[in-house]
Amino acid sequence: MVPMTSVPENPFLSREGVERVARLARLRLEPGEAAELAPKLEHILAHIERIGEIPEAELPEPEASPATPLRADQPVPGTGRVELARNAAVTAHGLVPVPRVIDANR
Amino acid sequence: MRAPGGAGPTSPIGEIVSAVRGGAKTAEQTAREALERIGRREPRIGAFLTWDEGRVIAEAREVDRRVASGEDLPLAGVMVGVKDNMTAEGYPASCGSRILEGFSPGYDATAVARLKEAGAIVAGKTNLDEFAMGSSTENSAFQKTRNPWDPERVPGGSSGGSAAAVAAREVPAALGSDTGGSVRQPAALCGVVGLKPTWGRVSRFGLVAFASSLDQIGPLAASVEDAARLYAVVAGPDARDSTAARVGPGDPLGAVSRGAKGLRVGVLREAAAEGADPQVLENFSRAVSALSAAGAAVEEVSVPRAPYAIPVYYVVANAEASSNLARYDGIRYGPREEADDLESFYAAHRTRGFGPEVKRRILLGTFALSAGYADAFYKRASRVRALLRRDFAEAFSRVDAIACPTVPAPAFRLGEKVDDPLAMYLSDVYTTPASLAGIPAISVPSGFSREGLPLALQLMAAPWREETLFALSAAYERETRFTDAAPPIAG
Numbered sequence: 001m002v003p004m005t006s007v008p009e010n011p012f013l014s015r016e017g018v019e020r021v022a023r024l025a026r027l028r029l030e031p032g033e034a035a036e037l038a039p040k041l042e043h044i045l046a047h048i049e050r051i052g053e054i055p056e057a058e059l060p061e062p063e064a065s066p067a068t069p070l071r072a073d074q075p076v077p078g079t080g081r082v083e084l085a086r087n088a089a090v091t092a093h094g095l096v097p098v099p100r101v102i103d104a105n106r
Numbered sequence: 107m108r109a110p111g112g113a114g115p116t117s118p119i120g121e122i123v124s125a126v127r128g129g130a131k132t133a134e135q136t137a138r139e140a141l142e143r144i145g146r147r148e149p150r151i152g153a154f155l156t157w158d159e160g161r162v163i164a165e166a167r168e169v170d171r172r173v174a175s176g177e178d179l180p181l182a183g184v185m186v187g188v189k190d191n192m193t194a195e196g197y198p199a200s201c202g203s204r205i206l207e208g209f210s211p212g213y214d215a216t217a218v219a220r221l222k223e224a225g226a227i228v229a230g231k232t233n234l235d236e237f238a239m240g241s242s243t244e245n246s247a248f249q250k251t252r253n254p255w256d257p258e259r260v261p262g263g264s265s266g267g268s269a270a271a272v273a274a275r276e277v278p279a280a281l282g283s284d285t286g287g288s289v290r291q292p293a294a295l296c297g298v299v300g301l302k303p304t305w306g307r308v309s310r311f312g313l314v315a316f317a318s319s320l321d322q323i324g325p326l327a328a329s330v331e332d333a334a335r336l337y338a339v340v341a342g343p344d345a346r347d348s349t350a351a352r353v354g355p356g357d358p359l360g361a362v363s364r365g366a367k368g369l370r371v372g373v374l375r376e377a378a379a380e381g382a383d384p385q386v387l388e389n390f391s392r393a394v395s396a397l398s399a400a401g402a403a404v405e406e407v408s409v410p411r412a413p414y415a416i417p418v419y420y421v422v423a424n425a426e427a428s429s430n431l432a433r434y435d436g437i438r439y440g441p442r443e444e445a446d447d448l449e450s451f452y453a454a455h456r457t458r459g460f461g462p463e464v465k466r467r468i469l470l471g472t473f474a475l476s477a478g479y480a481d482a483f484y485k486r487a488s489r490v491r492a493l494l495r496r497d498f499a500e501a502f503s504r505v506d507a508i509a510c511p512t513v514p515a516p517a518f519r520l521g522e523k524v525d526d527p528l529a530m531y532l533s534d535v536y537t538t539p540a541s542l543a544g545i546p547a548i549s550v551p552s553g554f555s556r557e558g559l560p561l562a563l564q565l566m567a568a569p570w571r572e573e574t575l576f577a578l579s580a581a582y583e584r585e586t587r588f589t590d591a592a593p594p595i596a597g
Binding site: 025026027040041044050052053063086096 | 428435437446465472491495527
């Protein structure tokens with residue numbers, strides 16, 4: 001098993017735990033959905049915890065990804081704003097509007 | 107056991123290319139014939155999400171013009187299905203998800219551009235599990251795809267549309283993407299050949315990211331030779347993808363006729379311990395005998411951590427997916443949600459746009475990377491993965507290839523596993539080890555179950571040794587002729 005001594009309680013044991021992870025993932029759960037998801041996630045997690053069976057001493061450090069070659073930093077023609085905005089559901093003055101990000105009352 | 111169904115040529119693509127280049131047929135004729143097959147068979151298969159007859163004919167006429175002008179096109183007139191998580195100009199790229207409904211990228215993925223450059227024609231975009239997450243194609247937000255061998259069963263996934271389109275002989279070949287088995291597993295369940303190349307062998311420019319340390323584009327075709335023909339065109343470096351290695355494709359077509367003599371094949375010791383259907387293991391035993399009869403030297407080999415591949419994969423892949431899919435914020439594309447503030451906007455868009463399996467994986471991945479859990483899950487999984495890579499390196503110091511079944515059971519019934527995600531994940535038990543190790547692996551048909559459903563042999567090789575896979579699997583194919591079989595719908 002994964003050594004859990006320094007690990008907080010498994011979050012998927014509770015509805016609140018699922019909701020907490022959902023908030024981190026920018027997902028909103030419907031009423032009842034967290035309670036329905038919790039046992040399924042627990043079931044999957046129980047299987048995943050098998051990675052804890054391998055003794056710590058046998059485990060190498062993760063391998064660093066090999067560096068990828070970089071191309072020359074030269075400007076080339078891009079896709080262009082008009083083409084990029086073609087997929088946006090809403091545009092205004094050639095821009096894509098977003099909800100307010102600064103509190104107007106401050 | 108001989109294959110049921112009709113017999114086919116060793117290289118349907120070779121026949122098409124010869125006919126088009128030799129003037130016996132035009133690319134437009136081959137395209138129209140394929141469109142007619144697609145139109146007739148699609149109501150029973152559902153492999154394609156979109157196709158555009160006008161665009162297909164226009165592309166075919168352009169191929170005819172190039173052939174007439176003397177261009178040497180290795181895939182002249184070949185209709186190819188493209189999984190809908192790759193971009194193709196003029197087509198949407200939905201990834202099987204509501205969150206990308208209506209999104210049209212307007213450019214070709216490098217693999218698609220190379221196919222077109224070689225004279226192939228994009229037949230349309232094929233169905234998939236949403237964002238390539240699944241093993242049955244049932245996670246598509248748009249439609250079910252049925253297995254051409256039994257319409258009550260799944261085609262596998264996530265490249266189920268590509269596999270079904272080739273199996274039903276709607277098109278001679280297709281592109282899929284393979285993160286944990288998504289080319290090989292559907293190829294196996296549909297009785298066609300599927301290759302996952304070495305990680306970095308094929309450019310991923312234009313492939314929508316799922317798990318970047320695992321994703322790889324690969325071909326599906328009716329025979330080993332045809333898979334090699336596609337691979338020869340799409341493999342190679344690309345300035346637009348810095349993870350595409352600076353290595354050429356080698357000589358895959360030469361390898362196809364090289365034979366198995368002198369090659370050492372290791373039979374995976376751990377294959378029997380995976381809870382596989384007994385008839386899968388019996389079939390595998392016969393496949394090993396056939397490899398031996400084809401001239402390969404067979405011995406047993408162990409990859410001791412292979413049984414940990416599923417748990418490692420579902421930590422690493424989900425962690426990367428939770429990061430990659432964070433880009434879907436609803437601002438620049440996709441259906442628009444209204445909300446009072448940005449946080450609510452994101453959550454509303456993502457909640458409405460993602461399906462249940464994608465949400466489940468994002469939750470698991472977010473958890474595996476979250477403070478307090480990352481060491482015990484993501485970091486530990488990465489270390490077990492490093493150990494698994496070492497196991498493979500050790501094994502490949504003794505043998506040229508490792509053999510095991512591709513799937514633990516033949517195609518299951520539609521709906522059978524949708525409520526049991528873990529059971530669905532275990533469909534990938536034989537395919538995830540090669541994904542985690544970044545090594546090439548091919549699935550080749552190996553006969554049929556008692557119910558007449560396809561089974562398959564998987565061969566894995568050391569990084570960049572795709573030629574070994576082509577040589578061995580083509581020799582096996584010549585020995586058994588199982589790739590001659592096609593389902594009745596293709597008759």
